[in-house]
Amino acid sequence: MTIVEVLKLSADYLQKHGSDSSRLDAELLLAHTLRMRRLDLYLKFDRSLSEAELSAYRGLVGRRAKGDPVAYLVGHKEFMGLDFEVTAAVLVPNPDTEVLVQRAVAIARESAGAFRVADIGTGSGCIAIAIAHYAPSTEVWATDVSGEALAVAGRNIAKHGLSARIHLERGDLMQPLAGKFDLVCANLPYVAAGTALPAEVTAQPAGALYAESGGAAVIDRFLDEAPARLGPGGRVLAELDPSVVQAVSQSAERNFAGHRVHRDINGRERVLEAWF
Ligand code: SAH
Numbered sequence: 001m002t003i004v005e006v007l008k009l010s011a012d013y014l015q016k017h018g019s020d021s022s023r024l025d026a027e028l029l030l031a032h033t034l035r036m037r038r039l040d041l042y043l044k045f046d047r048s049l050s051e052a053e054l055s056a057y058r059g060l061v062g063r064r065a066k067g068d069p070v071a072y073l074v075g076h077k078e079f080m081g082l083d084f085e086v087t088a089a090v091l092v093p094n095p096d097t098e099v100l101v102q103r104a105v106a107i108a109r110e111s112a113g114a115f116r117v118a119d120i121g122t123g124s125g126c127i128a129i130a131i132a133h134y135a136p137s138t139e140v141w142a143t144d145v146s147g148e149a150l151a152v153a154g155r156n157i158a159k160h161g162l163s164a165r166i167h168l169e170r171g172d173l174m175q176p177l178a179g180k181f182d183l184v185c186a187n188l189p190y191v192a193a194g195t196a197l198p199a200e201v202t203a204q205p206a207g208a209l210y211a212e213s214g215g216a217a218v219i220d221r222f223l224d225e226a227p228a229r230l231g232p233g234g235r236v237l238a239e240l241d242p243s244v245v246q247a248v249s250q251s252a253e254r255n256f257a258g259h260r261v262h263r264d265i266n267g268r269e270r271v272l273e274a275w276f
Contacts, residue, residue, distance in 0.1 A: 001054065004045040006030065010061045017065035018198070025070050026061070032074040033057040067199025080130040084156050089148035091208040093126040097187055099262055099270045100239050101130045104185055107235060108135035111182065116231070118142070120173055120186035120222060123208060125153030125166070127185055132162045140166045141177050146207060173222050180231035186222050187239040190215045195243075216247035223251040223274070236274045245269045 001009075007026050014022035031038040033056050034049075049057070060073050071077035071092040076085050079093035080101055086092055108115045108131065115138045119128040122142035132140050144150050150168050157166045169176035174184070189208055191197070192215040201209070211218040219238055226236050236256070240248050245261060252259035252274045259274035 002046045002048050028070050029060045069200045079126045084124050090124040090152050099264045100237050104131050105134045108138050116181045118181045118184040121188040122153050123149050125156040128166050132165050143169045184226050185237045188218045190244050216244045220251045223255050227255050238272045242269045
């Protein structure tokens with residue numbers, strides 16, 4: 001079988017098994033199997049696959065059909081135009097989170113001089129790294145409760161050459177950090193227990209997804225802690241979901257002078273911004 005034939009068959013198969021990005025999934029998995037870039041598949045579309053290649057690819061497609069995220073199968077994921085290592089210890093960087101990062105970069109670029117940023121619940125490190133990469137005046141302190149996640153974040157920071165400007169600390173929310181910040185970002189868990197989710201989401205760490213109080217508990221606690229850690233003019237950006245926007249807005253009302261909610265490209269409420 002040739003590349004083009006294999007892609008067609010496997011994309012159809014993945015679609016029948018519930019992937020809503022079946023063609024892209026098939027291409028990413030095949031490029032990974034053949035150690036090619038995705039676009040090169042089209043330059044070599046009539047190259048035939050060996051038995052060994054086919055068998056390796058079938059294994060990956062089978063796991064994808066059962067719900068494993070493509071990013072875990074290929075070991076990396078693109079976010080904000082940058083490539084991140086991912087393992088099953090971290091949340092897969094999600095395009096929804098680009099809303100928060102774009103706002104963070106805009107805020108950081110408006111300010112003159114050194115700019116101190118915190119990233120709470122850093123996971124793969126994608127938020128901290130994208131901010132540091134696109135806003136060179138920033139120095140970033142990132143935390144997570146998961147030591148395994150911090151190990152992945154550390155490798156991503158080194159890979160992007162940002163070890164001098166991003167510092168990792170293990171612990172609860174902002175507790176391990178000293179000093180005040182110009183911007184505190186967080187993409188913390190906000191899914192309510194019992195929410196029905198696709199297999200590719202439930203395959204990700206429970207500690208990255210779920211929070212008590214209908215999903216709002218961790219963000220609430222974060223919004224209670226954050227004000228004391230902001231310098232003059234400091235701001236908070238927290239990713240959320242429409243399901244928790246009401247509860248989270250109440251915490252923001254209680255803790256800050258002002259706040260607003262940014263929507264994503266689909267019009268969904270996505271990021272809380274709060275200030276004094
Ligand atoms: N910021 C990353 C990861 C988000 S997943 C991204 O946007 O892709 C949420 C992360 O928060 C997980 O890595 C989880 O381990 C961490 N986390 C959960 N509760 C936490 C807490 N109380 N303090 C610090 N980190 C926490």
